[in-house]
């Protein structure tokens with residue numbers, strides 16, 4: 001078997017069924033440029049270790065650079081007989097450097113190579129994806145700023161709870177996204193350690209300076225343990241978790257937009273450019289971006305759980321099972337790449353109907369807590385205050401009115417301590433203004449919060 005990297009002890013080539021099963025070039029090709037970068041760094045180390053002469057190094061680097069150009073232009077691609085990206089690139093190197101190319105494989109294994117390249121890929125892609133998450137967070141913060149002091153019904157259990165600023169609610173969706181980017185930043189500290197030089201599992205015998213290779217490949221250091229370096233994929237799983245979590249956060253924004261976009265709510269109108277129609281119902285305008293985000297979050301959770309299941313109970317060190325680490329990660333990256341710009345576009349262009357939100361904000365007895373807390377300020381125990389306010393709600397429900405419709409006599413009939421002054425808290429403006437502790441929905445607090453969110457956005 002001329003083409004494989006491991007033909008020596010075999011009498012014949014692999015069965016077609018095995019070759020077909022084993023093949024990974026259709027997905028691991030996206031690591032090709034990392035592989036070439038690793039090879040260049042490796043060649044320089046072989047030279048320092050006295051295993052490549054100065055001229056050999058020059059020729060080797062020239063051939064690798066040619067290979068890199070050809071990979072970039074598409075002039076060199078994996079052939080049907082190539083088992084994986086490493087096999088294909090060795091063939092490409094031999095085609096360009098002749099027999100000299102055969103010297104490059106000394107002191108390294110595909111096991112330490114692939115463990116390194118998946119980290120390089122994750123470090124690069126997570127920065128790019130993180131940038132797109134920040135674009136979405138910024139769109140939410142901008143929309144919050146545009147919403148000024150507009151008020152909407154705040155909900156718990158999807159029921160009217162207490163009025164809140166629209167901006168406060170929008171920012172509540174921005175913070176988790178900012179934390180996701182911080183999570184990626186944090187994961188990078190652990191991914192910034194290179195397994196290159198671990199060899200197959202036990203380390204290399206060629207006294208190569210793995211630190212120099214790591215540095216050339218953009219790492220901060222080298223893994224402490226060569227077995228761990230080649231066998232672990234917790235780093236990949238950590239990124240897969242954050243990617244899945246980004247998907248989940250997108251799905252929570254999406255679900256609310258889908259609800260807000262119904263006729264019954266009428267809180268938002270989506271721009272035509274971010275809505276789709278129906279093939280049979282001419283009147284339809286559907287929130288497909290949000291629905292796809294909701295749907296694809298399930299797929300990204302599947303990617304994560306698939307990877308975790310692959311790792312479960314896997315003995316050390318490298319097992320071929322580990323080849324299964326790549327497709328779930330690639331799928332998450334592709335999914336987020338498709339979703340994030342569409343989500344940002346949808347949010348940046350949607351119209352919010354503040355009048356409708358304001359109309360609903362005081363409904364559903366959302367100011368009942370305010371009555372109770374006003375009583376507390378008059379010296380009533382909260383337990384009694386809760387009861388008294390609850391009686392107001394019952395009276396309103398019986399009569400089909402809202403709390404603000406109650407007369408002074410109605411209040412007095414429930415409890416003499418409910419003097420007409422209670423009306424001061426029976427407006428949604430009064431209610432939000434009174435929640436002025438840190439993190440509260442009072443306009444000045446929300447403005448402060450928005451600037452803090454912008455500062456975090458700028459830091460990340």
Ligand code: ARG
Nearest residue numbers: 024084110111114320322323
């Ligand atoms: N294609 C393999 C992977 O992605 C590379 C490592 C193969 N190593 C081996 N000993 N077969 O994991």
